[in-house]
Amino acid sequence: MTPKYSLRNQQKSVVFAGVLLFSLLLLLVQLWLFVILLERSLGGQDSPAWPAGTCAIVLLLVQCWMLAGVQRLMRAP
């Protein structure tokens, strides 16, 4: 293992950890949106329904994009 290769692996590891933490954060935001929507819906307020649904889909797409990016990153030499 050359020093250069090792450094590259360390960089990948740090990037992976950062993306993983960000992914966790996005999941928490999605859960928060779901709970807020549930409470509002039970309370008879439907105004945040579709914006919350759209946000959840957008966050899912970001998650998928990050997963694909991480897999590309780990495959790269």
Place this chain on the structure above:
Amino acid sequence: MNQQLKNDFPIDWESDHHVTRREFFKFLTLASAGVAVGTVGMAAFAQLPRQSRQFEPLLVADLSSLEPGSFKAFAYPRPTDLCILVRKLDGELVAYSRRCTHLSCPVQYEVHETSERLYCPCHNGAFSVHDGSVLQGPPPRPIPRIELDVRDNQVWAVGVAMRGHHDA
């Protein structure tokens, strides 16, 4: 015997239970998909027309027995569904579920001179007696309203208003 078993079934439990970061990331994405589907489903559910649920009518009280500023507890539609019938200071009749929307403590009717409210003593929550909306405290949503009908000087509970449908 034990060694023979290990030779016959060479399973490395540590590696079998090991979850890589990539697998965990995939799990997070899957969880995200599940939450997104749930959120969109809830958004679609919220768009459904709101209709009150009708149940078997229940005689709650004689109108003459309720003075303005008084209340009566009853159960509707099931014996375990605690409710409260209130005759407001202006004489109007309203009824609500007695379960606080925070942690289901029973709410009570309170009158202070000219103001009135439904008060939950557990966590200092309060609801408007006019429309059931939250006035203060931790309750996250309005208290469900019971639909009433007055027939021949008798007050009947006839249904439960659904999700913000507060027209009695």
